Amino acid sequence: MKKTTRRRGALVGGLTRGPYELWAVIFILVPLAFVAYYAFTDNDFRFTTDNIARFFNATSSVTDAAGAQSEVRTYLVISWRSLKLAFLSTVVCLVLGYPLAYIISRASPKAQKTMMTLIMIPMWMNFLIRTYAWMTILQDTGILNNLLGMLHLGRVHIIGTETAVVIGMVYDYLPYMILPIYSIMAKMDYKLIEAARDLGCRPMGVLRRVILPLSMPGVVNGVTMVLIPSVSTFYISQKLGDGMFFLLGDAIEGQYTANNLHFAAAIAFILMIALLAAMAVMRRLTDKYTYGGQ
Numbered sequence: 001m002k003k004t005t006r007r008r009g010a011l012v013g014g015l016t017r018g019p020y021e022l023w024a025v026i027f028i029l030v031p032l033a034f035v036a037y038y039a040f041t042d043n044d045f046r047f048t049t050d051n052i053a054r055f056f057n058a059t060s061s062v063t064d065a066a067g068a069q070s071e072v073r074t075y076l077v078i079s080w081r082s083l084k085l086a087f088l089s090t091v092v093c094l095v096l097g098y099p100l101a102y103i104i105s106r107a108s109p110k111a112q113k114t115m116m117t118l119i120m121i122p123m124w125m126n127f128l129i130r131t132y133a134w135m136t137i138l139q140d141t142g143i144l145n146n147l148l149g150m151l152h153l154g155r156v157h158i159i160g161t162e163t164a165v166v167i168g169m170v171y172d173y174l175p176y177m178i179l180p181i182y183s184i185m186a187k188m189d190y191k192l193i194e195a196a197r198d199l200g201c202r203p204m205g206v207l208r209r210v211i212l213p214l215s216m217p218g219v220v221n222g223v224t225m226v227l228i229p230s231v232s233t234f235y236i237s238q239k240l241g242d243g244m245f246f247l248l249g250d251a252i253e254g255q256y257t258a259n260n261l262h263f264a265a266a267i268a269f270i271l272m273i274a275l276l277a278a279m280a281v282m283r284r285l286t287d288k289y290t291y292g293g294q
Contacts, residue, residue, distance in 0.1 A: 035272070039270075055267060078248055086231040090223055096177075127235070144158070160241060177225070184215050192210055220282060224279055
């Protein structure tokens with residue numbers, strides 16, 4: 001009887017997982033396999049590592065403010081710039097999103113629904129429209145400078161700077177940081193927080209010893225959901241960066257537009273491996289911090 005029940009449970013579980021597993025194979029594993037295949041083949045589809053080597057060895061000449069020229073590793077510089085801006089955007093999203101997720105999780109059910117709706121409303125609009133809206137706000141003749149002029153506070157130049165790119169990334173990806181953290185905090189047993197306070201733990205101690213470890217899975221998911229699109233974005237950097245900041249997403253898009261599909265796939269493959277390695281290290285450190293290394 002028990003074996004029959006287990007078999008039925010396994011059958012039901014298999015049928016339940018089946019559609020998702022099929023979807024994952026068709027739309028995740030197969031495209032990734034094609035990316036890897038194109039990355040390690042040439043235009044005649046013969047195996048080669050030239051595309052990978054080109055990523056690390058390609059050089060270009062740059063001119064500094066003093067007019068001096070120097071040779072740099074083109075795609076390594078682009079990678080560093082992309083990671084730097086993505087890291088800054090992720091940190092800002094975490095600093096803003098973590099306390100907001102905690103506030104929402106402690107509110108009444110009705111207030112939670114209202115606040116979550118307000119967070120989700122911008123995501124109902126098209127990504128391109130949201131980016132153009134920030135262009136209107138941040139450009140030299142935009143709303144921000146007009147407001148500063150009315151207040152006699154001078155003018156600022158933001159479009160075409162790294163600050164504008166970070167602002168666009170934070171605005172577009174902040175909900176992806178809030179939602180995973182909120183989903184974890186909403187299920188948190190607040191009796192543990194009350195017990196910590198009753199035992200004399202101060203607010204910062206409660207945050208460090210109770211709230212942060214319990215919410216760490218949500219933090220990891222939020223960081224993942226913000227970091228990956230921030231590294232690979234290209235439209236935000238093109239519009240808010242005014243074409244002055246060439247990121248990895250721009251490099252992939254440019255090579256694809258030029259029909260250099262194999263090199264575009266190589267850049268995407270290297271980016272994918274780097275992100276997977278970073279996520280693995282992060283999850284390992286998080287598990288050690290949260291579960292004491294078990």
